[in-house]
Amino acid sequence: MLNLSQLARQSTDIPPGTKLRHLLSPETYIARSVADYKSERDILTPPRFKRTEFLAAGHYALIIFYNIGIDAIVVNNHLERTAAHIHDASGQFVTLWNGPGDIFPTSKEYVQFFDDGDLKSRDFVYRLCVRHSYFAKTSCVVSIEKDKFTTRKTKEATLVDKVSSLFPDLVPEFEPA
Numbered sequence: 001m002l003n004l005s006q007l008a009r010q011s012t013d014i015p016p017g018t019k020l021r022h023l024l025s026p027e028t029y030i031a032r033s034v035a036d037y038k039s040e041r042d043i044l045t046p047p048r049f050k051r052t053e054f055l056a057a058g059h060y061a062l063i064i065f066y067n068i069g070i071d072a073i074v075v076n077n078h079l080e081r082t083a084a085h086i087h088d089a090s091g092q093f094v095t096l097w098n099g100p101g102d103i104f105p106t107s108k109e110y111v112q113f114f115d116d117g118d119l120k121s122r123d124f125v126y127r128l129c130v131r132h133s134y135f136a137k138t139s140c141v142v143s144i145e146k147d148k149f150t151t152r153k154t155k156e157a158t159l160v161d162k163v164s165s166l167f168p169d170l171v172p173e174f175e176p177a
Helices: 004-010 016-023 034-040 110-115 159-164
Strands: 028-030 060-071 083-088 091-096 122-133 139-145
Touching: 004 016, 004 028, 034 060, 034 083, 034 091, 060 139
Parallel strands: 028 060, 091 139
Antiparallel strands: 060 083, 060 122, 083 091, 122 139
16 A cells, blocks of 8 residues: 555655644555555554554544445345445455444445435445554545546646645544633
8 A cells, every 4th residue: 555644744845834734644545456455454553653542643544445346235135324345356345334423424324325326336436535443453434536526626736736635634633622
C-alpha cells in the first residue's frame, strides 16, 4: 500500500502548516487492490509520534480503494444494514457500514444508498474510503464516491490541491466543552 501521509511529510511542495495539520491526522493509504490491503492490514501500525492515548490518529488509518466492487449481504432474505462485501479481481473482505448516529458514520446508511438509487446490490464504485482500526484489525466505511466526476472543477488545481484531494474529508473529532 502507498502511504500518502508519509509522502506528504516528505514533500517540499506542501506548506509547513498543512504538514503540521497532517501530523495530527490518521495515516492515509491507497490500496492497490483488496489483496494488497489484506496482506498488510495485520501489520499496519501508527508511526511512533502518533502512538498516544490522546491522539485519535494513533487508533486508526484511512485506506482508499479505487474501482472497487460493493455487494449487498443478504441473511435470511433480509439485507444486512451494517456490513458490505468489498471485492475486486484479487480478493474480497467484509467491512462494517455504520449509518448516521452510529460510531464512525457515513453520510447515509448502506440501505439508504439502495433506496435512493445510488447503488445496486452488486455494484462498482470509483472510490471507497474505509477506516481501519489498528487494534481490532477491522474496517468501517467512511465515504463512497460512485462516479469519478461527481463534482465539477471550475479552475485548474495546483499540485498542493491535487495531493490534498487524495486525503478524505474527515469527520471532526468531538471536543469536550
